[in-house]
Each structure stands twice: as structure tokens, then as C-alpha cells.
Amino acid sequence: MSSIPDIDDSTPLAAQLAEDTRRRLTLQGLQYPRPDKTRIVTVANQKGGVGKTTSTVNLAAAMAQGGLNVLVIDSDPQGNASTALGIDHRSGVPSIYDVLVEERPLGETVVQCPEFPNLLVVPATIDLSGAEIELVSLVSRETRLRRALDQYIEERENQGLSRLDYVFVDCPPSLGLLTVNAFVTGREVLIPIQCEYYALEGLSQLLKTIEMIQSHLNRELHVSTILLTMYDGRTNLAQQVVREVREHFGRQTLETSIPRSVRVSEAPSYGQTVVSYEPTSTGALAYRQAAFEMASKRQHDQ
Ligand SMILES: Nc1ncnc2c1ncn2[C@@H]1O[C@H](COP(=O)(O)OP(=O)(O)OP(=O)(O)O)[C@@H](O)[C@H]1O
Ligand SMILES: [Mg+2]
Numbered sequence: 001m002s003s004i005p006d007i008d009d010s011t012p013l014a015a016q017l018a019e020d021t022r023r024r025l026t027l028q029g030l031q032y033p034r035p036d037k038t039r040i041v042t043v044a045n046q047k048g049g050v051g052k053t054t055s056t057v058n059l060a061a062a063m064a065q066g067g068l069n070v071l072v073i074d075s076d077p078q079g080n081a082s083t084a085l086g087i088d089h090r091s092g093v094p095s096i097y098d099v100l101v102e103e104r105p106l107g108e109t110v111v112q113c114p115e116f117p118n119l120l121v122v123p124a125t126i127d128l129s130g131a132e133i134e135l136v137s138l139v140s141r142e143t144r145l146r147r148a149l150d151q152y153i154e155e156r157e158n159q160g161l162s163r164l165d166y167v168f169v170d171c172p173p174s175l176g177l178l179t180v181n182a183f184v185t186g187r188e189v190l191i192p193i194q195c196e197y198y199a200l201e202g203l204s205q206l207l208k209t210i211e212m213i214q215s216h217l218n219r220e221l222h223v224s225t226i227l228l229t230m231y232d233g234r235t236n237l238a239q240q241v242v243r244e245v246r247e248h249f250g251r252q253t254l255e256t257s258i259p260r261s262v263r264v265s266e267a268p269s270y271g272q273t274v275v276s277y278e279p280t281s282t283g284a285l286a287y288r289q290a291a292f293e294m295a296s297k298r299q300h301d302q
Helices: 012-027 052-065 080-084 096-102 126-136 144-158 177-185 203-216 236-248 262-270 282-296
Strands: 039-043 070-074 111-113 116-122 166-170 188-194 222-229
Touching: 012 282, 039 052, 039 177, 052 070, 052 080, 052 116, 052 166, 052 188, 052 222, 052 262, 052 282, 070 080, 080 262, 096 126, 096 144, 126 177, 144 177, 177 203, 188 203, 203 222, 222 236, 262 282
Parallel strands: 039 166, 039 188, 070 116, 070 166, 188 222
Antiparallel strands: 111 116
């Protein structure tokens, strides 16, 4: 293995370069550990624009790049995860809407991400924007996604297809029926928290909702992971948010936080994740490191 160069880290830029180099060398060619059984992770925060979609697609891409079999379910009518993964999601293409409202088998909506053959996607189209209301009058409206996913997993097993290691469900910024379906489906929740002033506002509402789902609909559900996003170490505020989050959620919060980075925000316009668009950029390395940390956590910590 190549040795880690001795880099002067007396300035923030030099320190960042040194950190990136260290990460790049440790992550090179690394195989990510497979979980004992499929981990189903709901990515949620009813606060908008905190990095739910960016984290979903980049963690998923990093895991796929690390050799794992991953499925991303886009459950947001905005369809941002589908865009970032380069998946057609024009109105009318088979999507999560058909699964939730028309009870179409999930397998009929799954497509392969062009960048990674072992990264599968269920897209969301604009049709989903009516689903919150359409679902209200349907039977078992909270458990539709779970049943569909359980069936798909069983189907894959019967067909002798490789087991999925991770399923990520990207939620819209609300606590409506789409998010409830995602909470009933997931066994664990990942909450991205943006390192800014209002970061913790609304968090107690989110945790209360998760507790309610846990006591009525899904005993297994728990917050396994908190990921700090859009971190800018130059501001005292960001450092303060990090301290506060770690104080309250020390066990769940990943050591690796995601820095604010231009590459991360421009990747979706190329229909790509930053992990495939520029794998050695600071943002991509941070997501790859975070994904590895998540995959390496001991089973009982999940
Ligand atoms: N680390 C980062 N550095 C720079 N920009 C980022 C970073 N993470 C996310 N962004 C940008 O911030 C915006 C919000 O991110 P994202 O769409 O992932 O949030 P979200 O929580 O999914 O939003 P919504 O609630 O609308 O679904 C996007 O424009 C995204 O490109
Ligand atoms: Mg989003």
C-alpha cells in the first residue's frame, strides 16, 4: 500500500488536502462489509433542504461502489433522487406511485442506475404529488410500501437473485402518508441534520412521530444514524450545532460529517452522484467515508 505523504497542515486548505489524501488512500479499493440481513433505512427530516436526497443517493452510490447491492426508493414527488441517479422519471413511467396507489408489484418499477450495475432505483414521478390525498381513502394506507418491498425481497430470493444489502427510502419534507409509509417500511431511520441555526428546530416533532410509529405500526423502527451535512468549519455556528447534536445523540451521530462543497451541489445537474461525478473530491470522499462508517457499525448499534 502507498504510504501517506507528509503534508503541511498549517493552513485550513492544506489541512483539507491532507485529510482528503488520507481518506482517498484508506478508501482505495475497499470492500464494504455486508450486513447479516438487508438493512432498510428511511432517510427523513420534515425540514426541507437539509440534505436528505443528497445523502440518500451518495451513501447509496458509495456502498454500490464498495461492492454492495443497494436499492433506492424515491418517495418524494419532486423526484430529486431519481434525477441525481440519472433515472427517467417523466410522468407515466412505472414508479413508486403505481406501487402505492395501484398496488403494482415493486419489481415492475425497479430500474438500474446507469453508473453502477448493483444500484437499483424505484423512481418517483410528479404523479406522486396526488398520492398523499389518494392514499387517505385506500385500505391499509400506512403499510402499502412495506408489503410491496417485503414481497419484492421475497421474489428476489425465490428467483435466486443476489440479496439486497441496503434499501434507502428518500422522504419528502413533510410528515404525511408518504413519510409514514417509509417509516413503516424502514427498520432504521437516518436523519440528516444541516449544520445551521435552525437545525434542531422540529427535531422533537420528528422524534415524536417516530416514537408513535414505533408503538403502533413498526416495533423495530429506531433512529440508527444521524449525519451532519453542509458543515462549514469556518463558522462558530456550525461547530456549535455539531457539539449540540453530538451531546444529545452521541451514539447515533456519525464521526464523519459532510462539508459544504460546490461539487456536491453540481453533480445532480449531470444526472450523477458526486461519488461517480468526481470520486476524489472532498464531498465524495466524505460520503464514501460516511458510508463505510455506517456499514462498519456493529450490528447491535444499528
Ligand atoms: N454538502 C453539500 N454541499 C453543498 N450543497 C449541498 C450539500 N448537500 C446538499 N446540498 C445542496 O442543498 C440543496 C438541498 O439538498 P437536498 O436536496 O439533498 O435536501 P433535501 O433535504 O432532500 O431537500 P427536500 O426537503 O426538498 O427534499 C440542494 O441544492 C443540494 O444540492
Ligand atoms: Mg429531497
